[in-house]
Amino acid sequence: MRAxxxxxxxxxxxxxxxxxxxxxxxxxAKEALDDAGVRPVTGHGIDQVFLASMGAGQVNKISxxxxxxxxxxxxxxxxxETVENGPASGASAVKLGxxxxxxxxxxTVLVVGAEQMRVISGWEATDFVxxxxxxxxxxxxxxxxxxFAGMFTRLYMDKYGVTEKDLAIVGVKNHENAMHNPVAHxxxxxxxxxxxxxxxxNVINPYVAEPLRVYHTCPVSDGAAALVLTALDSxxxxxxxxxxxxxxxQATDTHVVAERREPTELFAVKESARRAYEMAxxxxxxxxxxxxxxxxxxxxxxESEEVGFFPKxxxxxxxxxxxxxxxxxxxxxxxxxxxxxxxxxxxxxVSQVVEIVRQLRGExxxxxxxxxxxxxxxxxxxxxxxxxxxxxxxxxxx
Amino acid sequence: MRAxxxxxxxxxxxxxxxxxxxxxxxxxAKEALDDAGVRPVTGHGIDQVFLASMGAGQVNKISxxxxxxxxxxxxxxxxxETVENGPASGASAVKLGxxxxxxxxxxTVLVVGAEQMRVISGWEATDFVxxxxxxxxxxxxxxxxxxFAGMFTRLYMDKYGVTEKDLAIVGVKNHENAMHNPVAHxxxxxxxxxxxxxxxxNVINPYVAEPLRVYHTCPVSDGAAALVLTALDSxxxxxxxxxxxxxxxQATDTHVVAERREPTELFAVKESARRAYEMAxxxxxxxxxxxxxxxxxxxxxxESEEVGFFPKxxxxxxxxxxxxxxxxxxxxxxxxxxxxxxxxxxxxxVSQVVEIVRQLRGExxxxxxxxxxxxxxxxxxxxxxxxxxxxxxxxxxx
Numbered sequence: 001m002r003a004x005x006x007x008x009x010x011x012x013x014x015x016x017x018x019x020x021x022x023x024x025x026x027x028x029a030k031e032a033l034d035d036a037g038v039r040p041v042t043g044h045g046i047d048q049v050f051l052a053s054m055g056a057g058q059v060n061k062i063s064x065x066x067x068x069x070x071x072x073x074x075x076x077x078x079x080x081e082t083v084e085n086g087p088a089s090g091a092s093a094v095k096l097g098x099x100x101x102x103x104x105x106x107x108t109v110l111v112v113g114a115e116q117m118r119v120i121s122g123w124e125a126t127d128f129v130x131x132x133x134x135x136x137x138x139x140x141x142x143x144x145x146x147x148f149a150g151m152f153t154r155l156y157m158d159k160y161g162v163t164e165k166d167l168a169i170v171g172v173k174n175h176e177n178a179m180h181n182p183v184a185h186x187x188x189x190x191x192x193x194x195x196x197x198x199x200x201x202n203v204i205n206p207y208v209a210e211p212l213r214v215y216h217t218c219p220v221s222d223g224a225a226a227l228v229l230t231a232l233d234s235x236x237x238x239x240x241x242x243x244x245x246x247x248x249x250q251a252t253d254t255h256v257v258a259e260r261r262e263p264t265e266l267f268a269v270k271e272s273a274r275r276a277y278e279m280a281x282x283x284x285x286x287x288x289x290x291x292x293x294x295x296x297x298x299x300x301x302x303e304s305e306e307v308g309f310f311p312k313x314x315x316x317x318x319x320x321x322x323x324x325x326x327x328x329x330x331x332x333x334x335x336x337x338x339x340x341x342x343x344x345x346x347x348x349x350v351s352q353v354v355e356i357v358r359q360l361r362g363e364x365x366x367x368x369x370x371x372x373x374x375x376x377x378x379x380x381x382x383x384x385x386x387x388x389x390x391x392x393x394x395x396x397x398x
Numbered sequence: 399m400r401a402x403x404x405x406x407x408x409x410x411x412x413x414x415x416x417x418x419x420x421x422x423x424x425x426x427a428k429e430a431l432d433d434a435g436v437r438p439v440t441g442h443g444i445d446q447v448f449l450a451s452m453g454a455g456q457v458n459k460i461s462x463x464x465x466x467x468x469x470x471x472x473x474x475x476x477x478x479e480t481v482e483n484g485p486a487s488g489a490s491a492v493k494l495g496x497x498x499x500x501x502x503x504x505x506t507v508l509v510v511g512a513e514q515m516r517v518i519s520g521w522e523a524t525d526f527v528x529x530x531x532x533x534x535x536x537x538x539x540x541x542x543x544x545x546f547a548g549m550f551t552r553l554y555m556d557k558y559g560v561t562e563k564d565l566a567i568v569g570v571k572n573h574e575n576a577m578h579n580p581v582a583h584x585x586x587x588x589x590x591x592x593x594x595x596x597x598x599x600n601v602i603n604p605y606v607a608e609p610l611r612v613y614h615t616c617p618v619s620d621g622a623a624a625l626v627l628t629a630l631d632s633x634x635x636x637x638x639x640x641x642x643x644x645x646x647x648q649a650t651d652t653h654v655v656a657e658r659r660e661p662t663e664l665f666a667v668k669e670s671a672r673r674a675y676e677m678a679x680x681x682x683x684x685x686x687x688x689x690x691x692x693x694x695x696x697x698x699x700x701e702s703e704e705v706g707f708f709p710k711x712x713x714x715x716x717x718x719x720x721x722x723x724x725x726x727x728x729x730x731x732x733x734x735x736x737x738x739x740x741x742x743x744x745x746x747x748v749s750q751v752v753e754i755v756r757q758l759r760g761e762x763x764x765x766x767x768x769x770x771x772x773x774x775x776x777x778x779x780x781x782x783x784x785x786x787x788x789x790x791x792x793x794x795x796x
Contacts (some may be wrong), residue, residue: 001504030432030454057529058455061533062528062529063456067483067784068653070784071783078650080494081494084462084463084464085465095477096479099501102401103399103496132461132462135420203794250477251476255462255468255469255470268475385462385466385469386487
């Protein structure tokens with residue numbers, strides 16, 4: 001298979017973006033093109049644009065947004081599609097970029113993830129996100145993603161002894177990491193321990209779906225991230241040595257969460273990671289740094305087990321021991337994760353890859369993992385119904 | 399490049415579908431799987447599902463619809479993405495299916511296009527379709543697709559002498575073809591000549607955007623279509639000899655129609671067809687049958703010129719002479735086209751390919767083009783801002 005690498009990255013500051021959806025997507029894209037050394041105006045050589053977004057149509061009422069982006073960036077007549085896979089849209093677009101190049105139809109592809117979630121109100125955002133649940137068996141009954149996560153957290157607490165403090169440990173770690181990430185949404189470290197143990201916890205940090213509290217969930221963010229992918233055999237010169245996409249794995253699970261035999265097992269996370277490792281010819285022991293999908297802290301714990309970093313039921317113990325900190329043995333969410341960097345849903349999968357590229361290039365500043373050569377991203381669609389895992393490396397092909 | 403063929407086709411009756419969006423998509427998909435001889439329950443072997451839809455999110459409020467479809471069809475853990483490229487979403491999904499297989503990541507892919515447009519009112523449907531115009535430079539000013547088409551028709555009339563009767567000739571031809579197509583939405587042949595020449599034309603067939611009248615446009619339809627794509631070197635056995643995807647071409651044009659130097663030229667149609675021909679190693683003279691994107695009759699005329707069937711400005715003359723009829727030298731829209739078969743936007747590109755496969759298999763009954771070996775589809779996104787052309791053939795690889 002034709003080898004594919006990443007030669008450019010771009011990322012808006014997550015949080016609130018006051019311009020238009022297209023402005024936001026173009027802003028990240030221009031940064032990635034510039035980072036790669038691609039000049040859009042003169043001989044750009046971008047064959048295809050994939051735009052990942054969950055709400056371009058539903059929230060922003062834009063159809064054909066990818067074509068509009070091509071036009072804004074002056075990349076005509078590049079091919080273009082918008083890709084939607086719930087909150088895993090971003091990694092899906094990276095996968096399609098990989099396929100486009102590996103197929104031989106394209107040499108250089110721009111992948112952009114963009115989501116504008118703060119143009120709607122809080123309850124509208126919760127409703128929008130809930131549209132990723134099953135349209136007939138879940139959504140009409142009022143199930144929201146925090147509700148799923150609340151039930152999942154309770155099961156994990158009962159089965160494995162996870163405590164509220166464990167959730168706080170993961171949250172604080174990610175907030176601390178975000179302090180070193182210029183593009184993170186939240187730049188402060190809330191004292192989640194105090195909040196958790198405080199008698200007034202229900203006032204300061206109320207339940208949104210018991211035992212899940214406000215501070216156990218990610219914020220609602222606007223944001224965009226972008227990548228330039230290229231064939232390693234294209235002979236083109238870029239500003240950066242490529243970070244190779246060594247493995248891409250994806251798997252679907254039952255869409256209806258209640259239909260899973262054991263709801264604490266995230267089959268699609270496990271299977272997508274297994275496929276990505278297999279394609280890369282490596283195992284979890286070879287991963288130096290990982291971005292996992294911590295839309296809720298419990299998911300970082302569960303995913304760290306499913307991808308093979310820690311035995312099932314011990315992810316929270318590893319977090320307690322500091323193993324997942326930047327200086328630990330398996331650094332997770334050095335970017336701040338969805339918890340602190342933010343979670344503009346369609347952008348997240350692309351943003352995760354941006355962070356790993358920065359780590360593997362040694363550009364991560366105060367959150368740099370020393371000597372990182374190989375990284376993993378896990379982008380979680382629905383409540384685990386469609387998950388995409390990607391292995392990136394600066395090591396030579398085995 | 400790895401060769402890819404189509405071994406299964408499925409198609410709901412276009413018109414009004416009373417079940418859910420998922421039911422509709424699954425109905426076409428099951429027919430395609432059955433046609434191919436793929437048994438979903440036992441060892442299905444579908445690696446990836448691409449679902450094309452422009453309104454799954456915006457109209458139906460479903461995110462991750464492709465994952466839900468995988469689940470409905472019991473195709474887990476197949477990979478899945480929803481693809482959106484306005485009314486060219488369908489052909490984009492076929493292109494992605496081609497890439498997925500050509501890349502070597504997949505052997506067999508299910509491509510489904512689905513749109514449910516009759517769950518919303520007429521003006522809502524017009525508004526929904528208008529979201530494919532430029533979100534900042536066109537949509538906010540109230541431009542709709544019939545408005546674009548009206549202006550385009552006027553320019554064509556002024557420049558090339560196209561008459562209302564020419565539009566009627568195209569329309570009647572397509573309605574006649576649809577009489578032989580069991581899945582067509584409209585099964586009657588309106589006397590468009592009388593309507594055009596009648597003194598009461600403004601009552602019977604009123605202008606929607608002068609000189610464009612109601613009967614010069616396609617209906618609003620629900621519908622779904624599906625294809626099973628496979629690698630020709632996979633060694634798998636299917637019910638049908640594959641129809642090979644010989645060429646896939648795509649191009650974008652300025653998103654804002656007013657920015658085009660010559661608005662009667664459809665650059666993206668011409669360039670996408672050129673690319674598809676080049677990849678297939680053929681020219682327009684080799685095409686035996688074509689499905690063009692006649693959302694408005696004038697587009698069939700203009701596209702028949704841009705793809706190289708007739709010199710620029712003479713498409714209407716070719717139609718007058720009967721050249722585009724089933725028994726003519728360049729049969730166009732044997733299915734009935736968008737005009738009579740219907741135009742569930744995201745489904746159309748897949749539906750066009752289904753028709754060409756039926757033609758090349760010799761299964762087109764009363765609308766069969768004798769001895770057809772090679773066909774072309776043109777799927778038109780926005781008002782020509784993103785167009786996908788596909789060449790299909792039963793001839794051996796050159």
